[in-house]
Amino acid sequence: MKTILKIIGALIVLIILYAVFAMLVFSKDYHFEKSIVINAPKEKVWQYTGSLKGFNTWNPFAKADKNIVVTYSGTSGEVGDSYNWRGNKDVGEGIQTVTAVVPNEKLTSKLHFIKPFEGNATANFIITPEGNGTKVTWTMDNELNAMMKIMKPMMDGQMGKMFDQGLGDLKKNAEQ
Template identity: 75%
Template sequence: MKTILRILGVIILLIIAYAVIAMLFFSKDYHFERSIVINEPKEKVWQYTGSLKGFNTWDPFSKADKNVVITYSGVTGQVGESYHWKGNDKVGEGEQTVTEVAPNEKLTTKLHFIKPFEGDAKGTFVLTPDGNGTKVTWTMDNELNTMMKIMKPMMDMNMKKMFDEGLGDLKKMSEK
């Protein structure tokens, strides 16, 4: 019994130590990035990355709710294009707005999360030639509050899963 209590005590101390270290020393700046090479020219890939409507054909996040409600506004593929989504607890609610467009090269958006937590992020798709194909790099940048710093390893695992799923679907769609 004493051994079990000691082990539990050590585990609790390690968790507390990790939380303190994360809160004090992890950067508040969060950057996540994944890339994939698609065996198609960037003009073909751009049709799925150059607008929010194109993005939503392979977006891994909204797939978590088949009944998600998406409302578009603005001119497709232009600065100011936006959409509002409202879904279940997994999808939440928020808005995404195009802030920068360099046709066939780069699309940057501002994400505003409303539920389940309030926050802002910046998303970017960059297309670069790679041999006979196109390298697509998808990034997300935001600031972490103190409590989110503790969850960074879990966030990284979840983001990797979602980005890889989405980029895999983008590759399949683009290479059809």
């Protein structure tokens, strides 16, 4: 019994040490990006990346809730284009608003997360020629609070999985 308590105690100490380490060492600035090359002209790829309605045809985050409620406002594909979403505990609630557009090249948007955690982020879709195709780079930047710093390694894994799924679906849609 003492051995089990020692093991549990050691695990608790390791968890606390990791948490303190993460809060002190990990940067508050978080950047994540993934790219994919799509065998389609940039104008066709832009149909799926140049507006929030286009994005939501392949948005992997929204697919986690089949009953998600989405409300659009503004002019699609222009600064001010936005959508509110409200979903289950996996999807949460928030608003995404386009803040800058360079047609067929770049769309920048601000995300405001309401649930399950309050926060803000900036996302970009950057479109560049790549051989006979089009390279799409999807980025996300935000500031991590202390608790998010602790979860950073798990965030990297989850973001990688979601970005891969989304970019894969984007590729399928744009190459049809």
